[in-house]
Amino acid sequence: MQPPKPTLQDVANYAGVSTATVSRCLNQPDKVKAALQEKIHQAIQVLGYVPHGAARALASRRTYCIGAVVPTIDNAIFSEAIQYLQRHLAKAGYTLLLAQSSYSLDEELREVQALLTQGIEGLVLVGEDHHPAVFEAIQQRNIPLVNLWTYHPHSQYSCIGINNVRAGQRIAQHLTDLKHQHIAVISGIIQGNDRARERLQGISQHLQGKDLAFSEDQLVECRYSAEQGRLAMHNLLSRHDNLTAVICGNDILALGALCAARERGLSVPQSLSITGFDNIEMIAVISPALTTVNSPSRRMGTQAAEYLIQQIHTPTRTLVHHELAADLIIRETTGPAVNDF
Amino acid sequence: MQPPKPTLQDVANYAGVSTATVSRCLNQPDKVKAALQEKIHQAIQVLGYVPHGAARALASRRTYCIGAVVPTIDNAIFSEAIQYLQRHLAKAGYTLLLAQSSYSLDEELREVQALLTQGIEGLVLVGEDHHPAVFEAIQQRNIPLVNLWTYHPHSQYSCIGINNVRAGQRIAQHLTDLKHQHIAVISGIIQGNDRARERLQGISQHLQGKDLAFSEDQLVECRYSAEQGRLAMHNLLSRHDNLTAVICGNDILALGALCAARERGLSVPQSLSITGFDNIEMIAVISPALTTVNSPSRRMGTQAAEYLIQQIHTPTRTLVHHELAADLIIRETTGPAVNDF
DNA sequence: CTGAAAGCGCTTACAG
DNA sequence: CTGAAAGCGCTTACAG
Numbered sequence: 001m002q003p004p005k006p007t008l009q010d011v012a013n014y015a016g017v018s019t020a021t022v023s024r025c026l027n028q029p030d031k032v033k034a035a036l037q038e039k040i041h042q043a044i045q046v047l048g049y050v051p052h053g054a055a056r057a058l059a060s061r062r063t064y065c066i067g068a069v070v071p072t073i074d075n076a077i078f079s080e081a082i083q084y085l086q087r088h089l090a091k092a093g094y095t096l097l098l099a100q101s102s103y104s105l106d107e108e109l110r111e112v113q114a115l116l117t118q119g120i121e122g123l124v125l126v127g128e129d130h131h132p133a134v135f136e137a138i139q140q141r142n143i144p145l146v147n148l149w150t151y152h153p154h155s156q157y158s159c160i161g162i163n164n165v166r167a168g169q170r171i172a173q174h175l176t177d178l179k180h181q182h183i184a185v186i187s188g189i190i191q192g193n194d195r196a197r198e199r200l201q202g203i204s205q206h207l208q209g210k211d212l213a214f215s216e217d218q219l220v221e222c223r224y225s226a227e228q229g230r231l232a233m234h235n236l237l238s239r240h241d242n243l244t245a246v247i248c249g250n251d252i253l254a255l256g257a258l259c260a261a262r263e264r265g266l267s268v269p270q271s272l273s274i275t276g277f278d279n280i281e282m283i284a285v286i287s288p289a290l291t292t293v294n295s296p297s298r299r300m301g302t303q304a305a306e307y308l309i310q311q312i313h314t315p316t317r318t319l320v321h322h323e324l325a326a327d328l329i330i331r332e333t334t335g336p337a338v339n340d341f
Numbered sequence: 342m343q344p345p346k347p348t349l350q351d352v353a354n355y356a357g358v359s360t361a362t363v364s365r366c367l368n369q370p371d372k373v374k375a376a377l378q379e380k381i382h383q384a385i386q387v388l389g390y391v392p393h394g395a396a397r398a399l400a401s402r403r404t405y406c407i408g409a410v411v412p413t414i415d416n417a418i419f420s421e422a423i424q425y426l427q428r429h430l431a432k433a434g435y436t437l438l439l440a441q442s443s444y445s446l447d448e449e450l451r452e453v454q455a456l457l458t459q460g461i462e463g464l465v466l467v468g469e470d471h472h473p474a475v476f477e478a479i480q481q482r483n484i485p486l487v488n489l490w491t492y493h494p495h496s497q498y499s500c501i502g503i504n505n506v507r508a509g510q511r512i513a514q515h516l517t518d519l520k521h522q523h524i525a526v527i528s529g530i531i532q533g534n535d536r537a538r539e540r541l542q543g544i545s546q547h548l549q550g551k552d553l554a555f556s557e558d559q560l561v562e563c564r565y566s567a568e569q570g571r572l573a574m575h576n577l578l579s580r581h582d583n584l585t586a587v588i589c590g591n592d593i594l595a596l597g598a599l600c601a602a603r604e605r606g607l608s609v610p611q612s613l614s615i616t617g618f619d620n621i622e623m624i625a626v627i628s629p630a631l632t633t634v635n636s637p638s639r640r641m642g643t644q645a646a647e648y649l650i651q652q653i654h655t656p657t658r659t660l661v662h663h664e665l666a667a668d669l670i671i672r673e674t675t676g677p678a679v680n681d682f
Numbered sequence: 683c684t685g686a687a688a689g690c691g692c693t694t695a696c697a698g
Numbered sequence: 699c700t701g702a703a704a705g706c707g708c709t710t711a712c713a714g
Contacts, residue, residue: 005482007691018701023693033699048481053458054398055691058706063395074424079414086414086441095455098439100427114436117394140389141346226626252623259626282593285567285600286627348707359685364709374683396707399690 006047014043026051057119066308067115068124069099069108071193075224075250076280077297078126081148084301085124092309094121103192105131112137122308124148128155129194144311148300149195151323158319160303162326164195167293168202170328171247171275174291176210180245180273180337183207184218186232186257188249196249199277203247224249229256230263237264244272244337251276251283254290258333269335279329288332296324347388355384367392398460407649408456409465410440410449412534416565416591417621418638419467422489425642426465433650435462444533446472453478463649465489469496470535485652489641490536492664499660501644503667505536508634509543511669512588512616515632517551521586521614521678524548525559527573527598529590537590540618544588565590570597571604578605585613585678592617592624595631599674610676620670629673637665 012019017036025032025040032040043049057063066089070078086096097118099111109131115123116137123143125134128150135157138145149161175183185203188196200219207214220235222228229248233256236243248254254276258268266272268288276283276292283290307320353360358377366373366381373381384390398404407430411419427437438459440452450472456464457478464484466475469491476498479486490502516524526544529537541560548555561576563569570589574597577584589595595617599609607613609629617624617633624631648661 008693009691019692020694020701020703021699024700027693031699036700048478050454050457050478052399052460052691054395054404054460055706056693057395058393058399058708059691059693061693061706072424073414073427074417074420076415076417079420083413083415083441095459096439098437100424113391116391118436119393119395137389137391226623230626255623255626259628262628282567282596282623285571285596287600287603349709350707360708361685361687361710362683365684368709372683377684393707396690397709399692400707400709402690402709 006049007052008049010047011040011043011049014047015039063119063121064093065095065097065118065120066122066124066305067097067099067112067118067120069101069111069115070126071103072100073098075252077250077278077295080297081301081304084298085305086301088302088305089309092305094305094309103189105129105192109134116141116143121312122146124304124308126150127194128152128157128159129192142317144308144317146304146307146320148304149295150198151321153321153323155321156319158307158321160300160307160320160322160324162295162324164198164326165202165205167277167326168199168204169206170202170326171199171277171293172203172206174328174330174334175245175247175273175275176206176212178245178273178334178336181212182240182242183212183214183245183247184220184236184240184243185214186220186222186229186236186246186248186253188224188253189221199249222253224252226252226256226259229253230260231256233257233260234264237261237266245274245334246272247275249277251278251280251290251292254292254333255283255286258288258290268333271338273334273337275334284331291331291334292329294325294327294329296326299324347390348393349390351388352381352384352390355388356380404460404462405434406436406438406459406461407463407465407646408438408440408453408459408461410442410452410456411467412444413441414439416593418591418619418636422638422642422645425639426646427642429643429646430650433646435646435650444530446470446533450475457482457484462653463487465645465649467491468535469493469498469500470533483658485649485658487645487648487661489645490636491539492662494662494664496662497660499648499662501641501648501661501663501665503636503665505539505667506543506546508618508667509540509545510547511543511667512540512618512634513544513547515669515671515675516586516588516614516616517547517553519586519614519675519677522553523581523583524553524555524586524588525561525577525581525584526555527561527563527570527577527587527589527594529565529594530562540590563594565593567593567597567600570594571601572597574598574601575605578602578607586615586675587613588616590618592619592621592631592633595633595674596624596627599629599631609674612679614675614678616675625672632672632675633670635666635668635670637667640665 012022101108123145146158151161151163204214220232276290279292279294353363442449487499492502492504561573617631620633620635
């Protein structure tokens with residue numbers, strides 16, 4: 001039924017040359033006479049030859065694979081970044097190996113080890129916090145690493161991302177500028193998520209700077225889903241009757257919060273302001289359009305690819321600390337506080 | 342600086358055993374004495390040994406890799422399916438290799454060839470239409486294949502998906518049941534997208550069955566983005582002043598269409614009904630909540646994993662044709678037609 | 683239960 | 699420009 005898959009040896013035999021020549025024809029065509037190339041390509045065509053990647057990788061000590069592990073692919077900002085990362089890597093002849101950590105650092109470590117086994121030549125992770133064994137393994141193999149969505153100018157690892165503390169401060173400031181004094185937060189799970197932690201820190205710092213208390217009962221942590229955001233909002237609203245603004249950890253959460261406000265007959269932004277984070281495409285076209293902070297996902301993907309490719313091509317392991325803008329995008333869900341209690 | 346990465350040989354030397362024993366210890370631990378296992382694991386620990394996947398794949402002729410190529414990862418239905426596919430494969434010890442085709446069959450072929458080079462043992466694609474060379478290559482290597490999002494009971498390839506023609510009919514029928522007579526369609530690009538083509542076909546068939554004309558000027562094709570949907574809607578609305586319903590190719594397009602209707606002061610569903618497709622999470626929590634058709638992405642991902650794993654474990658190449666329900670989900674964007682012209 | 687040895691399918695100095 | 703041959707790091711009958 002199935003003829004065993006042809007090997008490079010088969011191609012060589014068919015074309016009447018050595019395997020070395022076929023290999024060169026594939027990898028360094030300029031070193032092979034045109035006439036032979038012709039013959040060889042014909043043989044490849046006829047036999048339906050497809051190179052054996054593992055054999056090639058073993059012999060050449062190159063895999064042309066880059067690994068990435070993101071918390072989840074099922075979040076527009078990550079899938080966008082991945083899309084651009086992959087596209088950019090492909091242009092340079094690299095393949096992206098993608099894994100998910102589900103926001104668990106232990107899971108991330110396991111995925112990194114699997115990627116290492118696959119022979120990745122570069123790695124992109126999300127955030128600054130990782131299992132120590134990740135750093136060890138990467139360093140031992142001298143593999144370039146870049147952390148996305150985080151910016152720490154003095155980190156000993158490369159990063160391309162945003163200043164999350166500042167982003168948190170900025171969104172909080174937008175609200176205090178509007179005279180809000182009773183502000184709550186719906187955050188993603190902080191555990192294992194340094195971006196969420198730092199944003200919350202920024203919010204908390206800003207509020208304290210304004211002499212506004214920010215205590216535990218003004219915070220709800222939940223998974224990033226619309227339904228969770230909706231429940232969290234109901235929760236907050238029934239615990240506090242004086243809230244005028246709610247900061248959400250991402251846009252999906254904010255959409256759920258918006259839904260809850262609607263269910264309670266609270267108009268946004270007249271009686272309640274709501275903010276998101278990420279600026280995913282669709283929140284601009286809904287009504288009311290969501291005030292949010294832009295997450296430059298595509299640029300992160302593209303720049304991560306550029307950095308890694310450059311690092312692979314040059315032996316020097318120079319770090320990069322690149323801060324991208326996290327612009328506040330004011331739309332329709334935030335307005336002046338109504339402090340009529 | 343960097344000690345060269347340790348090989349299995351190094352581990353064997355350090356533990357004072359042969360490479361065969363280390364290999365067995367890793368792959369068939371029950372065949373190795375506990376005392377030796379202890380020693381070997383210690384050696385692995387100390388040396389920081391990570392197996393060389395390419396060498397293993399070459400020697401064992403197994404990669405434990407499954408390939409998938411989807412049009413784009415940046416679409417919730419595909420990323421959800423991929424997420425579940427990956428999770429399920431991981432449980433069985435398989436790694437997912439993911440690629441994107443950008444809705445191009447030629448690009449899909451290139452990606453499949455790259456995956457073949459990587460040594461995939463199974464393949465999942467989206468849709469029924471693929472480059473002939475894809476089928477040839479897959480067949481020559483006797484690799485199990487499953488097509489997602491499509492259901493054709495007599496296809497010579499396995500499929501797990503929905504009946505797109507029927508789904509199109511159903512959504513059109515929902516509208517004609519509501520007495521709509523002037524219906525337009527905003528579809529994704531049909532070229533290279535058999536799902537979109539078949540859904541459109543279903544819509545068109547149903548309308549013709551009701552003696553409702555469906556001509557070219559009632560159709561706009563565009564990329565799947567909110568902004569494109571918005572523009573398409575404005576386009577349709579300025580060309581036709583009697584439209585009472587618009588069927589959109591997916592939820593994102595529908596969100597854009599909803600935005601355009603709002604911009605023109607048309608209330609939905611009072612003066613215009615709008616439908617989506619896919620049932621992505623967030624469209625349930627916005628207002629008005631979108632009427633749509635459910636796309637069982639997660640189940641497709643899970644079932645594809647199950648099928649491929651089973652096919653890899655058994656030599657028989659039995660086909661599966663699995664139809665999943667594409668339920669119509671009626672929410673707030675559809676209502677009775679106002680035929681007051 | 684363990685080891686010696688062949689071999690998986692390529693690439694790459696080296697020699698010509 | 700081309701070929702013979704070694705070797706990449708594993709696995710797996712085979713023998714003991």
